[in-house]
Amino acid sequence: MLQASFIKANKDLVINGLKKRGLKDDELALIDTIIALDEKRKNTQTQLDKLLSENKKMSDAIGGLYREGKRDEAEAMKAKVSGLKEETAALQETMRTTSATLNDHLLHIPNLPHESVPPGNTDEDNEVFKDWPNDLPDMGENALAHWDLAEKYNLIDFKLGVKITGAGFPLFRGQGAKLQRALINFFLDEAQKAGYEEIVPPLLVNEDSARGTGQIPDKEGQMYYVEKDDLYLIPTAEVPVTNILRDVILKESDFPIKLTGYTPCFRREAGAYGKDVRGLNRVHQFDKVEIVQVQHPDRSHDTLHEMLDHVEGLLQKLELPYRILRLCGGDLGSASALTFDFEVYSAAQKKWLEVSSVSNFEAYQSNRLKLRFKDADNKNKLAHTLNGSALALARIVACLLENHQTPDGIKIPEALKPYTHFDIIC
RNA sequence: GGAGAGUUGGCCGAGUGGCUUAAGGCGCACGCUUGGAAAGCGUGUAUACUCCAAAAGGGUAUCAAGGGUUCGAAUCCCUUACUCUCCGCCA
Known part of the structure; x- marks a missing residue:
């Protein structure tokens, strides 16, 4: 399959290639969908990574607090991290569905014909x-x-x-x-x-x-x-x-x-x-x-x-x-x-x-x-x-x-x- | 088909909930050393996604795969796949 990044960077080339294969306008519209989905995936990834990073730091800190015997502080921080869980799960779900849909679309985009491929339908x-x-x-x-x-x-x-x-x-x-x-x-x-x-x-x-x-x-x-x-x-x-x-x-x-x-x-x-x-x-x-x-x-x-x-x-x-x-x-x-x-x-x-x-x-x-x-x-x-x-x-x-x-x-x-x-x- | 034991980086292998950023070794690459080599010493050594105009440098995920428990999982639980041993069947 083609890579989403390639499609984004070479949109016209891709569309012209697919036209040579005889794809119709409604099928070509998929290209814009793919670019948008890829954008969404990237944004979600960035947000999710940030959140996971915070979670990780806090969890490490909790471990440190326990070792130092500061139970109360640890418990307080636990409550705080628990609050982030829902947000993390939601982002992960968005990530999953976006990637899956994107991938499914990509699987259905055929290869680009080489420049020497003659036009024609049958x-x-x-x-x-x-x-x-x-x-x-x-x-x-x-x-x-x-x-x-x-x-x-x-x-x-x-x-x-x-x-x-x-x-x-x-x-x-x-x-x-x-x-x-x-x-x-x-x-x-x-x-x-x-x-x-x-x-x-x-x-x-x-x-x-x-x-x-x-x-x-x-x-x-x-x-x-x-x-x-x-x-x-x-x-x-x-x-x-x-x-x-x-x-x-x-x-x-x-x-x-x-x-x-x-x-x-x-x-x-x-x-x-x-x-x-x-x-x-x-x-x-x-x-x-x-x-x-x-x-x-x-x-x-x-x-x-x-x-x-x-x-x-x-x-x-x-x-x-x-x-x-x-x-x-x-x-x-x-x-x-x-x-x-x-x-x-x-x-x-x-x-x-x-x-x-x-x-x-x-x-x-x-x-x-x-x-x-x-x-x-x-x-x-x-x-x-x-x-x-x-x-x-x-x-x-x-x-x-x-x-x-x-x-x-x-x-x-x-x-x-x-x-x-x-x-x-x- | 039945019973049991396993699966950790390129390879071997340690690791039973937080000083793991996966120890240690081998291999590989580069450097120092040498007349040259070996040995020795030092440094580095995965993949994907992502942030940044780019480079440099960050972040996240990945310990067979997928779920779950937990603030936190290579480590505990469940499911699946595969490998090995024994039994059964069999060219």
Whole structure:
């Protein structure tokens, strides 16, 4: 979240940023409310501190009087301090409610878009940052969609997934399961080559962690919640992996911190029914390798581009046609300052599928996480966090099947063969 | 799931209601000393909020978390979380 002090000092900047996201006037009015609440909080704090200071001095004095055996004077002073109690309690209550309300408002203010973020309201306004340079692959009229290929070669059984769990929980089998495992290992090895430390994190997280990366309150309905134990199933490895750094103060020499992790991801996708959910296009459980970096604020945007290069390299090695989009203000996730989406052309469905989202959150997550570093002057500053999918499995599998289908079977890209140990699915 | 013991600063550890501003030690930083180092000596060493135009310097809070008792709580009471030991269950 943004800091109240920052909002106060940069009101116009904040309002313009939020306008770029398409926030309406009544939502923007919250900014003035926040500034006023912060002012109230400060005044209350000052008053309260003064009162507490007086109380403390008198209590110390009472102790001294007792030691000197001056009971009567001590009793008299006790009565006096007791009189201040009500006032203290009232100020404390004001402090509590003001801070809580302020904090609640702050949690609902999204991050400011980076200056390079294009204006716009929907995904149609996203800027094509890098386009597929060639003609889009034409597989001909007989090309099969991945759900048909999956059935033909017995790779994925959607019906069994429904039997065991429900819709959106595909079951991979045979060469399909092996392809899945091969991709995970390929992605993890590539991340390791790029200097990322591998993490196997917990798949359930507590409320603090979910709030730290911004899933609560913005995307609470997206997560599966285990009520009995008050835990959330992770929607992405970003949540447990980034929370490694929660409440941490780094040294400048610790930068950059580079972490990667493979995890299944669970998303409720409530209400998302219809044309885009068929096959692997949108599922409740999928596998993903995530890359996370924590970086010095001066270098985070260079790092973002380094991460884009990494993801791009993966798609090239998988020989898939892709393009990169720079998300517009209205399509940007609330915690992100700048996001690039990678889309792969799904040759049989004849449409682009999002397979990766690479974001710089700047200090937004860090402020929630209390992730700081000591700068050259030994002052604590908020670090910048970034993450990206490298890559999301289910849709990559869909695109691999569709793009690499031949009359003889599905060809495995060269880079993946050492992992699958087979050259073709047939 | 049952029983018991715990949780104090970066780390170890003392502390059973007011001479605690959390002792002492380790570590770390700087200085003195030295040909250089070690040892020794000295100084400093958290986080958040807040006051001040700023710096300097104050104030408040924080001894797992949250409540309570009290003029006053690391210390007493309640709730919760976590850790350890034993028992049960178990890959």
